[in-house]
Amino acid sequence: MALPNYDFTAAERLMRYVQIDTQSDPASESQPSTEKQKDLSRVLVAELKALGIADAALDEHGYVYATIPESEDVDAPVICLCAHVDTSPDSSGTNVKPILHKNYQGQELTLPDDPTVVITTQNHPYLKERIGDDLITASGKTLLGADDKAGVAVIMDAAAYLMAHPEHKRCRIRILFTPDEEIGRGVAAVDMEKLAADFGYTLDGGERGYLEGETFSADAVTVTIHGVSAHPGYAKDKLVSAIKAAAHFVDALPRDRWSPETTEGYEGFVHATGISGSIETATVSFIIRDFDTAQLAVHEARLQQILSESLQAFPGCTADFKVQEQYRNMKTILDEQPQVMNYAEAAYRKAGLEPVRMNVRGGTDGSRLSFMGLPCPNIFTGEMGIHSRQEYVSVQDMQKAVEVCVHLAQLVAEGAKENRVD
Numbered sequence: 001m002a003l004p005n006y007d008f009t010a011a012e013r014l015m016r017y018v019q020i021d022t023q024s025d026p027a028s029e030s031q032p033s034t035e036k037q038k039d040l041s042r043v044l045v046a047e048l049k050a051l052g053i054a055d056a057a058l059d060e061h062g063y064v065y066a067t068i069p070e071s072e073d074v075d076a077p078v079i080c081l082c083a084h085v086d087t088s089p090d091s092s093g094t095n096v097k098p099i100l101h102k103n104y105q106g107q108e109l110t111l112p113d114d115p116t117v118v119i120t121t122q123n124h125p126y127l128k129e130r131i132g133d134d135l136i137t138a139s140g141k142t143l144l145g146a147d148d149k150a151g152v153a154v155i156m157d158a159a160a161y162l163m164a165h166p167e168h169k170r171c172r173i174r175i176l177f178t179p180d181e182e183i184g185r186g187v188a189a190v191d192m193e194k195l196a197a198d199f200g201y202t203l204d205g206g207e208r209g210y211l212e213g214e215t216f217s218a219d220a221v222t223v224t225i226h227g228v229s230a231h232p233g234y235a236k237d238k239l240v241s242a243i244k245a246a247a248h249f250v251d252a253l254p255r256d257r258w259s260p261e262t263t264e265g266y267e268g269f270v271h272a273t274g275i276s277g278s279i280e281t282a283t284v285s286f287i288i289r290d291f292d293t294a295q296l297a298v299h300e301a302r303l304q305q306i307l308s309e310s311l312q313a314f315p316g317c318t319a320d321f322k323v324q325e326q327y328r329n330m331k332t333i334l335d336e337q338p339q340v341m342n343y344a345e346a347a348y349r350k351a352g353l354e355p356v357r358m359n360v361r362g363g364t365d366g367s368r369l370s371f372m373g374l375p376c377p378n379i380f381t382g383e384m385g386i387h388s389r390q391e392y393v394s395v396q397d398m399q400k401a402v403e404v405c406v407h408l409a410q411l412v413a414e415g416a417k418e419n420r421v422d
Contacts, residue, residue: 013153018145024086032062032179061189062179070172080200083151084181097139111140134395146383146393151203158405170409205380212378214359217293218326240316246282249310330370347408
């Protein structure tokens, strides 16, 4: 069911929001990692207040909290709608110039500021399903930032509708906009007592109709190799190069399996993400991913065995192997509270969509929030080609996501019988 006589604002909002540079910085230790993320957050607070949401506020950690009050006589769970304001460090987010391509008909989209950037149905098969839609891209020099400003725009549009239509029954909704999701620190300083929600939904997904309730479990591994330094002129039988040992170790990793570029579906992987060092000390960074949390330890043991075997070629070298937990598969939590996914599926159907449960070969803010006491699957927004200059989003996908959010608020308020857990 569409929203009657409503002029959606998601596209207009997105095209404004992406022009504000909010790139996060993995090298920064501050919270948020870049102050410029707050530039968008301040805009959002002002717009929320203009909608009549008086408690909208930005805290010192870069989080925006706001409340859409429940309808009169509604006694229902409180839900959270969450999206992140930062964009990926993988591609520039400075001076984004959004372009609206109306009534897309399957043609190649050559972006004007860099004609080598061409978006095609061959590279992006989902475009074949979006014939007739209006698409938004960047101009070729930057990413677009639909990841996740499309989610931000969807939540803002849904808030605008609900505040303007008090006759539409709704539960209480807590809005949460986060910084630093792209660098894995999106909910590191969220105040869960202040958030005060029973369950939530991130708006950070891709294809229309996809509902994501399963993510990777994730660890990070840092391997530090210690060599033996000596003056190169007098180094015979003394110098042991940590650089060479690190290179040997990385070269020993399998090339045809066990990596992101050779796995798909439910397969896990080990991914070397960085290498640096000197003769005396070299560091190799890894991310470890698997849907089965227990398999992380298996991957790490195998990696440690490869390291041990590699060091045998460099007598005198030693190594440290440090594992850091990052996030865990949200499915573990969502399986314990099936009503959270059930409400979402009912909202999809009310919006005229058949929900497709998907896994995410990655993580979301919802992965961590689920283990912080807020079960939190992921709803689509249409963001595609993310982290690249070929990023695009369908306006109609965003509008459908707005409908889902509005119907979700009503279904939770009504306590839809099919979504209750006896």
